[in-house]
Amino acid sequence: MVLSCQNVRKVFGDHVVLDDLTLDVAEHEVVALIGASGSGKSTLLRCVNLLAEIDDGTIHLDGEEITDPRADPDLVRQKIGLVFQSYNLFPHMTVLDNITLAPVRVHKRPAAEARDQAVQWLERVGLAGKADAYPDRLSGGQQQRVAIVRALVNSPRLLLLDEVTSALDPELVGEVLTMIRDLKGEGMTMVLATHEMGFAKQVADRVAFLEAGRVLEQGPPSQVLGDPVEARTRQFLSRIIEAGRL
Amino acid sequence: MTHAPSARQQERIAFRRRQAIRSVLLAALSTAVVGTLLAVGITGSPGWPRVRQSFFDPDVARKFLPDILTGLWLNLQLLVFCAVLALALGLLIAVLRTMRGAVFFPVRALATGYTYTFRGLPLIIVIYLFAFGIPGLRLQGTPDVLVLGGAAIVITYGAYLAEVFRAGIESVHPSQVAAARSLGLGYRATMRHVVLPQAVRRVTPALLNDVVALQKDVGLISLAGPIDAIRAAQIGVAQSANFTPYIVAGVLFVLLALPLIAVTDWVTLRAARRQNAGT
Numbered sequence: 001m002v003l004s005c006q007n008v009r010k011v012f013g014d015h016v017v018l019d020d021l022t023l024d025v026a027e028h029e030v031v032a033l034i035g036a037s038g039s040g041k042s043t044l045l046r047c048v049n050l051l052a053e054i055d056d057g058t059i060h061l062d063g064e065e066i067t068d069p070r071a072d073p074d075l076v077r078q079k080i081g082l083v084f085q086s087y088n089l090f091p092h093m094t095v096l097d098n099i100t101l102a103p104v105r106v107h108k109r110p111a112a113e114a115r116d117q118a119v120q121w122l123e124r125v126g127l128a129g130k131a132d133a134y135p136d137r138l139s140g141g142q143q144q145r146v147a148i149v150r151a152l153v154n155s156p157r158l159l160l161l162d163e164v165t166s167a168l169d170p171e172l173v174g175e176v177l178t179m180i181r182d183l184k185g186e187g188m189t190m191v192l193a194t195h196e197m198g199f200a201k202q203v204a205d206r207v208a209f210l211e212a213g214r215v216l217e218q219g220p221p222s223q224v225l226g227d228p229v230e231a232r233t234r235q236f237l238s239r240i241i242e243a244g245r246l
Numbered sequence: 247m248t249h250a251p252s253a254r255q256q257e258r259i260a261f262r263r264r265q266a267i268r269s270v271l272l273a274a275l276s277t278a279v280v281g282t283l284l285a286v287g288i289t290g291s292p293g294w295p296r297v298r299q300s301f302f303d304p305d306v307a308r309k310f311l312p313d314i315l316t317g318l319w320l321n322l323q324l325l326v327f328c329a330v331l332a333l334a335l336g337l338l339i340a341v342l343r344t345m346r347g348a349v350f351f352p353v354r355a356l357a358t359g360y361t362y363t364f365r366g367l368p369l370i371i372v373i374y375l376f377a378f379g380i381p382g383l384r385l386q387g388t389p390d391v392l393v394l395g396g397a398a399i400v401i402t403y404g405a406y407l408a409e410v411f412r413a414g415i416e417s418v419h420p421s422q423v424a425a426a427r428s429l430g431l432g433y434r435a436t437m438r439h440v441v442l443p444q445a446v447r448r449v450t451p452a453l454l455n456d457v458v459a460l461q462k463d464v465g466l467i468s469l470a471g472p473i474d475a476i477r478a479a480q481i482g483v484a485q486s487a488n489f490t491p492y493i494v495a496g497v498l499f500v501l502l503a504l505p506l507i508a509v510t511d512w513v514t515l516r517a518a519r520r521q522n523a524g525t
Contacts, residue, residue, distance in 0.1 A: 051424050078430035088425035092443050101439060102429035154429065 001060070002027050002158050002189045003048065008057035010043055010213075017043045018054070019213035025158070028187040032200035032221070035210035036236060041193035042085075044210075045160045048191070049082045062157060078106060081151030085163040087143040089135040089150070095122070096131040099150045107154065114153070121149045125179055141172030145179055152183075159183070161192035165199075177203075197240055201225055209233045299488075306490040310482035314495050317478035322502065324396055324464045324474070329457050331400045336407025337446075341437065343408070344415055357408075364405035369466055372398040377470035395470040403460050410452045414445030451514035458506050462499055475499070 003025040010018035018040045025031050033041040046052040048059055050066065050073040059067045066076045089098050096118055103114040122128050125145045135143055144164055151159060161180065165173045177199050183190065184203050194200055200207055201221045208218040209230070217230045228234050251259070288294060342350075342357040364372070376398040377391045388394075418441045426436040446453075468477035475495045482491030 046424075049428055051427065073427075074430055074432045077428055080428075082428040084421065084425065086421065088421045090422065090425070090440055090444075092447065101426075102431060105435050105439060106430040150429070 001025065002029075002062060003191065004060040005044070005048070006058045006060075008044070008047065008059060009055045010040075010047055010052065011055050017213050018047065021057070021210075021214055023208060023215055023218075025189060025191055027189055029205050030184050030188075030190045030192070030203055032204035032207045033191065033193040033210055034195075034197065034200060034207060034224075034236075039210040040213040041210055042162050045082065045162050045191065045193060048158075049080050049160060050076055051082075074106075078102075078154060079157045081154060081156035081159040083144070083147050083151050083159070083161045083164050085166050087135070087140070087147045087167075089143055089147055091135055094132050094134055095127070095138070095146050098135070098146060099153055102150070102154050117153055118149070121153060122146075125149060126175075139172060140168045141175045144168065144176050148176070148179060148183075157189065159188055159190045161190060161194075163193050163195065165194070165196055195240075197225060197237075209236065211236075301489045301493055303486075303488050303490045306482070306486050306488045307494050309486070310479070310491045311494055313478040313482065314475050314491060314498060317473055317475035318495075318498050318502065320472065320474045321464050321467075321499075324392075324399075324467060325461050328396055328399045328403065328464060329460055332403035332407055332460065333453065333457075335400060335404030336409075337411050337442075339404060339408035340411035340415060341442075343412055344437075361405045361408050364402050365409070367402070369399065369402045369463060370469060372402050373466055373470055391470045392467070392472045395467040395472065399460070399464060399467070403456065403463075406456055407453060410449050410456060411445065413452075414449035415441055417448055418444045448517070451510060451517055454506070454510040454513060458503055458510060461503050461506060465499065 001024050003023075005021060005023045008018050008021045009016070021040070021044065023031070023044075033044065035041055043052060047054050048061075048066075054067055057067075058065055061076065061079060065071065089095075090101070093101065096115065099118040099121070100111065100114040103109045103117070104111050119128070119131060122131055125148075127142060127145060127149075130138060130142065130146075135146070138146065144167075148161075148164070164180075165176050168176065173196070177196070180190070180192070180199075181203055192200075192204075204221050206218060207221045207224040208215045209224060209228070209232075210216065211230075211232050217224055217228060217233050224233065225237065228237060339357045339360060342353050343361075345354060373395050376394040380394055381388050381391070422440055422444065423436055426440040431439070465474060465476040468474050468480065471477075473481070475498060479491035479495035482494075483489055
């Protein structure tokens with residue numbers, strides 16, 4: 001298992017966000033987290049990346065417990081990439097500097113080498129001309145692709161994608177999804193929180209439906225999205241279909 | 247391809263041009279009226295001849311100008327040193343105040359106590375305490391009053407600048423810190439490469455404004471004894487029994503501030519434009 005979450009609990013004040021949640025992710029596996037807003041998808045990703053501290057349970061990465069208080073969060077995060085809904089690029093840095101910041105400052109790679117790698121990535125994702133541009137000159141889709149590259153250049157063991165297309169105009173969603181599909185082709189292990197059911201169906205090996213901080217149902221996309229067992233899952237999916245999103 | 251404006255658009259342009267000319271003329275007229283009224287009001291007042299003699303005597307001004315200029319050079323040097331050191335101190339204190347964790351409690355408490363104390367304490371009192379109190383201890387190697395007075399200015403302004411820097415640091419959205427940490431950057435690297443560059447850019451106009459205030463407050467060093475522009479003017483006033491040297495020093499201070507104020511305005515304008523130039 002690359003990632004193993006056991007009985008994870010997270011509370012904000014009186015509100016239980018993650019309640020005894022258990023989820024495993026195998027190598028090269030892509031798991032899509034679906035569920036209503038507030039069901040705990042984003043919180044789970046933040047907990048895995050140690051941006052939020054869990055209140056009970058354990059999380060293991062490659063068999064090592066990362067929720068051990070003695071573990072160094074910086075070292076853990078170096079092995080996990082996280083891409084945010086609102087991109088969170090650094091506005092005062094060019095695209096190139098955004099991408100090479102961690103390779104140079106954290107992984108102590110030579111600047112020229114990091115630069116070459118960044119340029120190669122940008123070419124691959126169709127942003128070759130944007131290396132010296134500032135983020136505010138890019139469209140949302142371009143910014144999100146840069147954000148994904150920024151996470152990938154650190155060669156993470158696991159990539160977490162937190163509703164990465166939710167802030168995008170509809171016509172820009174496709175370019176980001178294509179990039180994620182390519183990553184799956186290369187065997188990247190990914191956990192993605194998403195509202196794009198059609199995409200979850202295409203790209204995910206497994207879909208997990210979160211409800212009130214628990215994994216209520218999980219399985220192959222065709223089963224969970226096509227023939228769900230739980231009444232709550234059916235209810236959620238019928239609302240999605242009503243909204244025209246499946 | 248060039249676009250030829252329609253007749254309606256040309257009419258609009260012509261109208262706007264007429265309006266602009268009218269407002270310029272109006273502004274010129276009202277300025278002339280106010281200026282004339284002020285000039286007549288002041289020069290026509292019963293005490294004007296006396297005031298002109300004791301505040302605007304060209305002979306006195308010429309006589310003491312070289313001394314005051316020599317003093318101003320000291321102010322200028324002091325301004326540069328104090329500004330650089332106060333900015334460095336302010337940044338350091340602001341960063342110390344953001345440190346989390348129980349270990350840093352004493353550091354945080356000291357930094358907080360410092361900004362509270364020195365923002366409340368009048369600069370004049372700090373200068374007196376430093377320039378007369380510290381030599382009173384009769385310690386070996388006590389520096390010159392000029393250095394002590396400068397230190398008083400640096401410490402007082404450092405407290406103000408620390409608060410400006412802190413406001414800037416707090417204005418950087420938490421998601422920026424989350425993004426940096428998620429890449430594996432530690433607290434220090436996140437501060438240095440992500441938070442501080444954005445924070446400093448955002449508060450540069452406010453910092454420069456404080457440097458303009460510092461520019462005139464370095465004149466308070468005269469209270470400790472060094473002969474700066476104000477002290478030189480004071481000596482001139484005593485020798486000539488005429489207030490003109492103060493006016494000379496005042497005008498020189500304004501002239502000294504003008505370039506700095508111009509830079510501040512320019513930076514502020516540029517920052518405002520950049521803020522509005524979002525996608």
